[in-house]
Amino acid sequence: GAVVSQHPSWVICKSGTSVKIECRSLDFQATTMFWYRQFPKQSLMLMATSNEGSKATYEQGVEKDKFLINHASLTLSTLTVTSAHPEDSSFYICSATGHANTEAFFGQGTRLTVV
Amino acid sequence: DAKTTQPTSMDCAEGRAANLPCNHSTISGNEYVYWYRQIHSQGPQYIIHGLKNNETNEMASLIITEDRKSSTLILPHATLRDTAVYYCIVRPLIKAAGNKLTFGGGTRVLVKP
Numbered sequence: 001g002a003v004v005s006q007h008p009s010w011v012i013c014k015s016g017t018s019v020k021i022e023c024r025s026l027d028f029q030a031t032t033m034f035w036y037r038q039f040p041k042q043s044l045m046l047m048a049t050s051n052e053g054s055k056a057t058y059e060q061g062v063e064k065d066k067f068l069i070n071h072a073s074l075t076l077s078t079l080t081v082t083s084a085h086p087e088d089s090s091f092y093i094c095s096a097t098g099h100a101n102t103e104a105f106f107g108q109g110t111r112l113t114v115v
Numbered sequence: 116d117a118k119t120t121q122p123t124s125m126d127c128a129e130g131r132a133a134n135l136p137c138n139h140s141t142i143s144g145n146e147y148v149y150w151y152r153q154i155h156s157q158g159p160q161y162i163i164h165g166l167k168n169n170e171t172n173e174m175a176s177l178i179i180t181e182d183r184k185s186s187t188l189i190l191p192h193a194t195l196r197d198t199a200v201y202y203c204i205v206r207p208l209i210k211a212a213g214n215k216l217t218f219g220g221g222t223r224v225l226v227k228p
Contacts, residue, residue, distance in 0.1 A: 106151075
């Protein structure tokens with residue numbers, strides 16, 4: 001299957017700082033990327049959907065000013081957690097799909113710990 | 116909201132077939148059944164999908180009932196590495212932009228030696 005790479009795999013940051021997570025499609029053009037968040041022992045919750053070159057669509061209850069999403073190219077989307085707080089500590093996962101794909105491919109996830 | 120119902124957990128023996136059920140009684144005519152799995156601390160992995168015919172690939176088989184209200188994922192020879200949470204998802208074929216995967220609780224499968 002197609003490869004989606006996330007970076008970093010894990011990050012620890014201080015409360016109040018911002019953290020950027022990258023999601024890259026390595027062998028296909030990702031027209032749409034999705035960002036999920038997963039708390040311990042819970043399922044994945046969709047945060048937002050981003051299409052290349054346009055603004056992201058956020059799910060209800062997700063603050064767009066706190067979780068900044070950029071999808072400037074067909075192979076890269078970034079999620080920036082601004083002014084992070086301990087309650088933002090979670091496992092963040094991206095997925096991507098392109099015109100030729102019938103399924104979405106997922107990155108390996110980024111574990112964010114805010115201290 | 117997820118449109119599927121799965122058992123919370125199940126155990127199976129290494130080397131035996133694992134049969135994972137999923138109910139999707141409100142599935143629409145244009146919706147496919149997708150299966151993904153998530154091994155601990157990793158991103159989900161695509162397994163298989165189908166519309167109404169049974170499907171098989173190198174990972175698993177998917178059996179969909181004639182009325183399409185339920186399906187079963189079959190792992191023919193479970194290994195310890197198949198221990199994961201398995202998600203059954205119904206959705207239109209992913210080609211249109213904006214089609215998203217909505218995850219329910221999934222089934223936590225533990226393969227035992």
